Amino acid sequence: MWKKIFSAAIVCLSLTACETMGTSQGTDKYSAAGLKQNIKIGVSTPQDIRAVYGNPEYTQDGPDGPTYWSYSIDELNNSLIDTATSFIPVFGASTAANAAKRRRSLDIFFEKNRVRDYSITESR
Numbered sequence: 001m002w003k004k005i006f007s008a009a010i011v012c013l014s015l016t017a018c019e020t021m022g023t024s025q026g027t028d029k030y031s032a033a034g035l036k037q038n039i040k041i042g043v044s045t046p047q048d049i050r051a052v053y054g055n056p057e058y059t060q061d062g063p064d065g066p067t068y069w070s071y072s073i074d075e076l077n078n079s080l081i082d083t084a085t086s087f088i089p090v091f092g093a094s095t096a097a098n099a100a101k102r103r104r105s106l107d108i109f110f111e112k113n114r115v116r117d118y119s120i121t122e123s124r
């Protein structure tokens with residue numbers, strides 16, 4: 001029974017990591033290389049950003065379209081890790097608690113429906 005639960009948790013975690021962090025080219029879309037590849041200042045549109053990063057968690061709109069979008073990168077992964085490791089008594093709560101301390105956010109600024117600037121921040 002525990003072997004099946006453990007196997008299912010590992011499969012779910014590995015699939016989640018692939019979906020949320022990677023691109024079709026296999027690059028972490030939030031790494032410096034991934035950001036440079038996916039976000040072009042003065043070129044990328046809100047539709048381009050949404051196609052790669054999905055719907056933002058926070059948006060701010062102006063009269064000419066979006067002016068600011070924010071993505072919280074790790075919160076979804078941490079809640080999934082917390083849920084999955086809670087089924088595995090060997091791991092304990094400390095593994096999930098340590099993972100949950102790390103927060104990253106991607107902030108994208110638009111002007112005239114084009115990316116004006118972006119930044120990624122990390123805190124613990």
